[in-house]
Amino acid sequence: xxxxxxxxxxxxxxxxxxxxxxxxxxxxxxxxxxxxxxxxxxxxxxxxxxxxxxxxxxxxxxxxxxxxxxxxxxxxxxxxxxxxxxxxxxxxxxxxxxxxxxxxxxxxxxxxxxxxxxxxxxxxxxxxxxxxxxxxxxxxxxxxxxxxxxxxxxxxxxxxxxxxxxxxxxxxxxxxxxxxxxxxxxxxxxxxxxxxxxxxx
Amino acid sequence: xxxxxxxxxxxxxxxxxxxxxxxxxxxxxxxxxxxxxxxxxxxxxxxxxxxxxxxxxxxxxxxxxxxxxxxxxxxxxxxxxxxxxxxxxxxxxxxxxxxxxxxxxxxxxxxxxxxxxxxxxxxxxxxxxxxxxxxxxxxxxxxxxxxxxxxxxxxxxxxxxxxxxxxxxxxxxxxxxxxxxxxxxxxxxxxxxxxxxxxxxxxxxxxxxxxxxxxxxxxxxxxxxxxxxxxxxxxxxxxxxxxxxxxxxxxxxxxxxxxxxxxxxxxxxxxxxxxxxxxxxxxxxxxxxxxxxxxxxxxxxxxxxxx
Numbered sequence: 001x002x003x004x005x006x007x008x009x010x011x012x013x014x015x016x017x018x019x020x021x022x023x024x025x026x027x028x029x030x031x032x033x034x035x036x037x038x039x040x041x042x043x044x045x046x047x048x049x050x051x052x053x054x055x056x057x058x059x060x061x062x063x064x065x066x067x068x069x070x071x072x073x074x075x076x077x078x079x080x081x082x083x084x085x086x087x088x089x090x091x092x093x094x095x096x097x098x099x100x101x102x103x104x105x106x107x108x109x110x111x112x113x114x115x116x117x118x119x120x121x122x123x124x125x126x127x128x129x130x131x132x133x134x135x136x137x138x139x140x141x142x143x144x145x146x147x148x149x150x151x152x153x154x155x156x157x158x159x160x161x162x163x164x165x166x167x168x169x170x171x172x173x174x175x176x177x178x179x180x181x182x183x184x185x186x187x188x189x190x191x192x193x194x195x196x197x198x199x200x201x
Numbered sequence: 202x203x204x205x206x207x208x209x210x211x212x213x214x215x216x217x218x219x220x221x222x223x224x225x226x227x228x229x230x231x232x233x234x235x236x237x238x239x240x241x242x243x244x245x246x247x248x249x250x251x252x253x254x255x256x257x258x259x260x261x262x263x264x265x266x267x268x269x270x271x272x273x274x275x276x277x278x279x280x281x282x283x284x285x286x287x288x289x290x291x292x293x294x295x296x297x298x299x300x301x302x303x304x305x306x307x308x309x310x311x312x313x314x315x316x317x318x319x320x321x322x323x324x325x326x327x328x329x330x331x332x333x334x335x336x337x338x339x340x341x342x343x344x345x346x347x348x349x350x351x352x353x354x355x356x357x358x359x360x361x362x363x364x365x366x367x368x369x370x371x372x373x374x375x376x377x378x379x380x381x382x383x384x385x386x387x388x389x390x391x392x393x394x395x396x397x398x399x400x401x402x403x404x405x406x407x408x409x410x411x412x413x414x415x416x417x418x419x420x421x422x423x424x425x426x427x428x429x430x431x432x433x434x435x436x437x438x439x440x441x442x443x444x445x446x447x448x449x450x451x452x453x454x455x456x457x458x459x460x461x462x463x464x465x466x467x468x469x470x471x472x473x474x475x476x477x478x479x480x481x482x483x484x485x486x487x488x489x490x491x492x493x494x495x496x497x498x499x500x501x502x503x504x505x506x507x508x
Contacts (some may be wrong), residue, residue, distance in 0.1 A: 091272075102503060141239040
């Protein structure tokens, strides 16, 4: 009986600690993110040689910040300037009129055609895969690409609604539906670059 | 997330400055869409829109129809000239018949002020007013202000003179509401017979001398003389009107600054506006038409997006 009580008590303490810890858990810190971005660039250089037929598209609203870093790093490592643009897929989403309010659109800035090009789509977190599906749809308005690759910093495992997998992946994480992966950048006013798993409010 | 404060767009009077900004920001995005090789997005693909025009229109109808098609909506057109309205059917019966064919939105132009407001109280669909008599023409005012914003960077603090037939103009009323909500100063200018009696109560300046109005303003929005609405004679002749109130190159050359010339169309060339001005670099008339599609896409998108 006593043993049972003690075990219950420890269980309770454990759950308390865990739930407290679960409120915000660090996935990647600044240094790890920097290493991953560098790895991405080397993989890209390996696969795309001199980028003569490759274009980069950052998925609004959070992809462009990753894209800008990748583009700068490639320039730094190989001296290549690569064409890039920002793609907003709001008008191509499949949840229009199915959610309470329409989403606010962001700027699309694609000053080139992607006809016959290899396209690298870049986003920060891959979750249900629905944004990527919409982006693939939106992208077609600029031509028929030769090949499309997907790059994400964080892949949330076992959460996909569509059969979409990243070609370049920073880290895979296990998450619950009730959680949210928040990506913090110095550019957005945070002290350090970092990625966290937090509970949805 | 974003939402307009109203389910319908009946007039500028009923919406807020935030609504107008939201429409502008959304229109910026649609303007980019319209410059793509494929100028179409699938947002409204499960929506059917009826364009019901009880009054003639070229630009507005074409612009709405294009906006609807660019958003992938299904479109049905109706104009009163070849319909049962001629046989005596009432407005509400006509619209209800159209709605029973599962139409989600109605874009309506009607010669009676308040017709879209009446409909909005009686039927379920979202209503967009495409002009109701001499009352309001909200999408025209939005695209005018959007064009000013595009040309001059901002609407707030700018001086806009609306010149011509204010009395019969729904464009004037909607423009006054819209520009004032966005923080611009508005002046109306025209012969005394074509200015409504109590227009000063809207907080606009009044000027009868067109040269003074042009000297005051940053933007001159020149309106058409609406002969079809004038039951009685408001001025002796078109020739006399054009002598006193027609805008020509000489008048603009006399100014010590550059002003922007706008016109909602259709232009009576040589009456309220001379060709040497309408086709000059001062004029943004064709930009207004281009922006019209983007503005109407934004309005339809934002109204349709709310369940």
